[in-house]
Amino acid sequence: MTTNNEPAIEEMMRDAEIAEEPGDIKQGSVISASADMTMSAAELQSAGYVYVYDNRTADRSVVNRNMLQQQLEKQRPDGSFVFSTRKPEGIEPVRGTFKCLLHADDPNREKYTQMGLVVCPKDSLRSQYDVSLHMQFRHRREWQSIEGEREQLERERAQVRDDNMVETMRLLADRERPQNVREEKDGKR
DSSP states (O other), rough: OOTOOOOOHHHHHHHHEEEEEESSOOOOOOEOOOSSOOOOOOOOOOOOOOEEEEETTTOOEEEEHHHHHHHHHBBBBBOOBBBSSOOOOOOOOOOOOOTTTSSOTTTTTHHHHHTTTOOOOOOOSSHHHHHHHHHHSHHOOOOHHHHHHHHHHHHHHHHHHHHHHHHHHHHHHHHHHHHHHHHHHTTTO
């Protein structure tokens, strides 16, 4: 028993609520198929996943059982533990309304599917900044693909804008040139 009225880490590890395995592969899932052969997952082995809750915000996260003790030992600067396997009573997590860019409802979902990007169910981010952080840390490769494409599009737009500016300046110069030539002929210059 602990001295600060918190359950022992070992007790929390034992009582942890089981979470569903992340990913799409389940036992019997077809991994690869060709005309001659089909490969499927006959057996899956994992330490398992469990839920942990932030003691102050009640935010729920999924943790691999192999990492559970390490997560439960994390402490804040005041010495209190960050996570518990028990949902804090009387605290409702603040849920945002922003969705991950890879969410099924994203307006660009069809394009992202064509790019081979995964679907993410996260729909409770609190701000656009949180969306960016979520993408950078949870979907690093996908974020780089999306940002790379956005940057390329911006470069192309800048080039078109520059080309239009040069063309406008050329047209203005051409329009001024005949007037200058006329003034020189009339001796007004």
